[in-house]
Amino acid sequence: MTDKTRDMLARLNAILDEEDLLDQAAHSVQFDMETLCPVKGMEQKGEVLSYLTNKIFLLRRLPEFLEAAAFLYDARDELDEFDRALVESIHRHEVRTRRITPEQDREFSRIESKAYADWLSAKKASDFSLFAPSLTAVRDTELTRIELMEEKSPVRYDNLLDLYERGMTSFVLDDVFGRCKERLVPLLKKISGSPKKIRSDFLSRRVGDGAQERMARYLLDTIGFDMSRGALSTTEHPFTDSLGPDDERVTTHYYPEMFTSSMYSVIHEGGHGLFDQNQPRESFAHHISGLKTMGQHESVSRFYENIIGRSEAFISLIFPKAAEIFPDALSDVTEREFYEAVNIVRPSLIRTEADEFTYTFHVIIRYEIEKAIVNGDVRIEDLPELWNSRYREYLGVSPEDDRTGVLQDVHWTSGFGYFPTYALGNMYNAMYAARMRREFDLDGAVAEGRFDVINGWMKENVWKKADILSPREWILDITGRELTPDDFLDYLEKKYTALYGI
């Protein structure tokens, strides 16, 4: 490395060190808003957050930052893999956004805020027409964004997808999701036609917050989440956030008549938490800990939630404790009944309440629709009809209103390209779970609560390089193979064929 490169790197890092401090302050404020902040305190917290966010924005616009980043990008062959990942990510961001004027940026924010407000009203009134003008404006904003990118794919939608899942294309997704539909549609028909009756009455038995919290803490402890470097809080819509390298926040929500809801949301969020708690220290030191994609992150959370959390082995591990903590709800329930109940397949309208099996359909529907929106293949006003027809086709259910149909998710108020990452996570984790099973007895380790073994394997193989490799390079590095839905489909087929005796 030349002296000049070293000097430029020091300059870049000094600014990014400051950005980290501002960013951590912003995360504290935001976390508070999502968990504890009283309703009338929200507006002022929003002001604080805007202020901090703007300070961060200005840091990245400093001439010395841009100069150092540009120099280092040209000199990237001199850098180690961490610094190279950093300057490449700054470069990608620059070529995608630098033609956006400050006025346009403010206008985009305004459109997004209005879309959120309109979506809330429209959902409340269950009337898509109230959201349609804003959604049209969001689509036009996305098209303008794409138009302004200096480097871009000729496939419009791929430019948005790439923002969330670097390097992913609709060519790949069309193939992957096509194969999912091919195998899952007939399988779902068989499941629906199966005479198997799964008992689920006890899932709605009343359980207090205190007991649910004890169970949540037991589950986090069981999967290896480190409470000396993290905390558990409650919120409306569960999420996980890093407030610093040694401060990982998992949140959940306790519903009195759905006690397994918080159990699985905690395992899911705890999976995100484990990923963050076990990233290499170098990721923080080199300011690249934010580079892992949504697909990578969801692969881990769903690995813990589904592949582990909904397995017979895991239920055998935790059932005695669950029976102890929920004595009333589980007094007449067997371990097997509990396992079956948390795996019941029931085609439904709401994505966030979907079971493991039907979840993928919810994502595919959204993917197909948002691609059509971006490519101009559907008129905005026709979305409810398109939405409902797809639900009938893939899941055999039909929304009665817009609220439980096309208006259910908030995501489109801020654009398109995010949804596919939810399903990609399942493909990735089935792929690395398959390798894991070849290397050691995963179910045996789960049944014995040997999360040191499982998390150790994850750390070495899955977590270590997530920030420096693109998802494609990363899954290739872990499994030696390109993305495929086969492992995921095999896993579902094996599990649900056995469960439903079909």
Next chain:
Amino acid sequence: MTDKTRDMLARLNAILDEEDLLDQAAHSVQFDMETLCPVKGMEQKGEVLSYLTNKIFLLRRLPEFLEAAAFLYDARDELDEFDRALVESIHRHEVRTRRITPEQDREFSRIESKAYADWLSAKKASDFSLFAPSLTAVRDTELTRIELMEEKSPVRYDNLLDLYERGMTSFVLDDVFGRCKERLVPLLKKISGSPKKIRSDFLSRRVGDGAQERMARYLLDTIGFDMSRGALSTTEHPFTDSLGPDDERVTTHYYPEMFTSSMYSVIHEGGHGLFDQNQPRESFAHHISGLKTMGQHESVSRFYENIIGRSEAFISLIFPKAAEIFPDALSDVTEREFYEAVNIVRPSLIRTEADEFTYTFHVIIRYEIEKAIVNGDVRIEDLPELWNSRYREYLGVSPEDDRTGVLQDVHWTSGFGYFPTYALGNMYNAMYAARMRREFDLDGAVAEGRFDVINGWMKENVWKKADILSPREWILDITGRELTPDDFLDYLEKKYTALYGI
């Protein structure tokens, strides 16, 4: 107001608006550290906090800030009472601190941090000699601070006292505390000699966190704390903090075998919270909401905790709910027994556990000792002996070790002058409670839960001008009288003479 004055005021306020945003972010981070932050995340949060604090410090060092502040101080007769209070407070701060060099400032911080660490070790080992060198350094730092003040009192200690209780002097305190001792010492002897037996066995009955939290929320609601503009959390050492004009945070701690501890800490902190929630909007808009003194704030928290919270009227109001929430602990307890138990007088060693009656002695002892330290009338190494002899003299109890004696409080790690404000609060509130009782039936209002009436009176008479008047002007404004301990002593005498039948 001249155009120039208007312009300068706008400049000053623009900087203070920015300071508010940074300050609120800092409070969010700090609040998180005190409530939820995991142990290993503390250090990084400390970095974030230092960064924000330094940004605030730098804002107040900007030449345009200092220039505007100096101009406005000279033009203060043109300003309204809010802006005048603001520029006068900036002026006071400037003339006291501007000779301190940045190097000295860093050195002072270093000494304070070391004193805190040494105090922790010394308390753990119960060995004052481990803290003595640091305490000596703290004393010397305070003397240097005084030395560097441009405007100061010839009475050394008064310069420190003034930082916490503007305008207060040891001349006044000596008189006030002297009269307290004169009446309270013989009264305490009578109480101790009284044959009256107060039942207290049920105070240590085991109560779960959930029930204690329900009671805490009921109490906050009862006294009129607005949960749409505030929240309740748990912490190690309860405190109250404003995270913004509409975001007041009350904290408490649930001890399983001291359920009345959280009840009274919540009423105390809730009192601070009511004060903050009911300050005039102008205080925020004019950046003066931080000007109220510790004595003023403690007067309010202790008014709710003691004068109201430990009254027969209040117990009659809340006892039915307490009996419902704590059925096991209170099954065989009468309302009268509960009232007596929360008012039991028991001379003890630890200030924070002291009853309402003996509390003042704990403060007087600390005041007398810290004044002697600052004035050079006692050698640091002789403090344990002085401490113990005062406890024997005033309270008839004697610490067995330094931990429960001279090392019990953290305050001296950051200097002197704070302790008296704890006792001044009781004098102030007894004074305004006396006026209140002349104007309406306070006990009647409490018994009926009419906190709208009580808080309305407080808002109009006590809270409205706390930021713009000095404590002396303020108590004169409320009561028409100078500070006197008489009302407080009359109140104690009447209450405890009746309770102990003496």
